[in-house]
Amino acid sequence: MAVYTQVSAEALGAFLAKFDHGELVSAKGIAEGVENSNYLVDTTTGRFILTLYEKRVSADDLPFFMAMLDHLAVDGNPVPRALPDRSGALIHELCGRPACLIEFLTGVSVSHPSxxxxxxxxxxxxxxxxxxxxxxxxxxxxxxxxxxxxxxxxxxxxxxxxxxxxxxxxxxxxxxxxxxxxxxxxxxxxxxxxxxxxxxxxxxxxxxxxxxxxxxxxxxxxxxxxxxxxxxxxxxxxxxxxxxxxxxxxxxxxxxxxxxxxxxxxxxxxxxxxxxxxxxxxxxxxxxxxxxxxxxxxxxxxxxxxxxxxxxxxxx
CATH class of the missing domain: 3.90.1200.10 (Aminoglycoside phosphotransferase (APH), C-terminal lobe)
Known part of the structure; x- marks a missing residue:
């Protein structure tokens, strides 16, 4: 995860208005990783991940990823699914990039695994x-x-x-x-x-x-x-x-x-x-x-x- 594309509070608030997941409370860019722009988003109803897909990820591939994650989740694997807006859409555009609002999963990544x-x-x-x-x-x-x-x-x-x-x-x-x-x-x-x-x-x-x-x-x-x-x-x-x-x-x-x-x-x-x-x-x-x-x-x-x-x- 990383942040290449900056998203203003106003743009993020308008984006969230399409969902039934509350109003924006805070958002913080996530620096780890190197591929896409990611934000940790808190709303009045919970916590989510906002991902904007940068150049190495093709928008044409996103339906494949969404279908794969749904398949894995239904089979009991702990994976985060993209959340639909009120119209059922999973993939959106934000600040000129394809974007998804994604489930937040609890846990931490380990730097020195046992x-x-x-x-x-x-x-x-x-x-x-x-x-x-x-x-x-x-x-x-x-x-x-x-x-x-x-x-x-x-x-x-x-x-x-x-x-x-x-x-x-x-x-x-x-x-x-x-x-x-x-x-x-x-x-x-x-x-x-x-x-x-x-x-x-x-x-x-x-x-x-x-x-x-x-x-x-x-x-x-x-x-x-x-x-x-x-x-x-x-x-x-x-x-x-x-x-x-x-x-x-x-x-x-x-x-x-x-x-x-x-x-x-x-x-x-x-x-x-x-x-x-x-x-x-x-x-x-x-x-x-x-x-x-x-x-x-x-x-x-x-x-x-x-x-x-x-x-x-x-x-x-």
Missing amino acids: EAQAYAAGAAMGAMHGSLAGFDGMRPNTLGPDGWRALLAKCGRDLDAIEPGLFDTVSAAADAVVAAWPSDLPRSVIHADLFPDNVLMLGDRVTGLIDFYFACTDIRAYDLAILHSAWAFDAQGEGYDAGVGKALVAGYVDRHPLSPAERAALPVLAQGACLRFLATRAWDWLNTPADALVTRKDPLAYWRRFEAYRKDDLFA
Whole structure:
């Protein structure tokens, strides 16, 4: 989450007038994340999230996301649904951007997950994958191997401003990962971005899975590899917690089966996950507007993860 588009109190009040959720009391921009503009909104009847979808999220994809979230919620997964206005509309326009008013879920995201919390996150992903097996929507992954290679090429030699020689080093690594990328593993809709800040928890219990705007159809085990790369390392990508890593996988397989072929592919899938997030973080690092209320994230933290996965089988 982040704030790129500023919304005045007057504009927000007029927006809320279309709903039956009370009058505006307060609104605060949320700086975490990097994709959309988000506000924590309090009204006279409760608390909500206002999301304005920025350029990386296409308005044409929003019906897919809304249908997926409804499907997951009906199946008992703790996800936030978009709220309809009095006419039944879910998707609106505010300050020139597509916008939705979204349910607020209780809980906090953890910065240093315990093994018990990691187990719960893995189990929540497993349950989510089980539910999505019955969802027939499809959305291409624009940030699969072709996508992140294209983004790295778009960054070009500017990557060397982040670290000297980074462009050549990462380009060679990407070629090797793409050559080893599996083509015959089970596919489904996946979250594709289930970082700790997209999981809400109370103690060791998951109370919310949020921010599905990278959700797409791809290799199902890739989602677990992304989860592993995001949860099992410290923020700098320097320290790996083997207990957390094992707990993530254990929680997942307790809720959803993982075939031998999927297990064998996890190391290369995790390397691909690292390159994908290195690419998007590098692009944002180089191109984030100076006046955006957003916390930029270090691309090199994912290069350090990549080197850890390349050196050792962290799923053994």
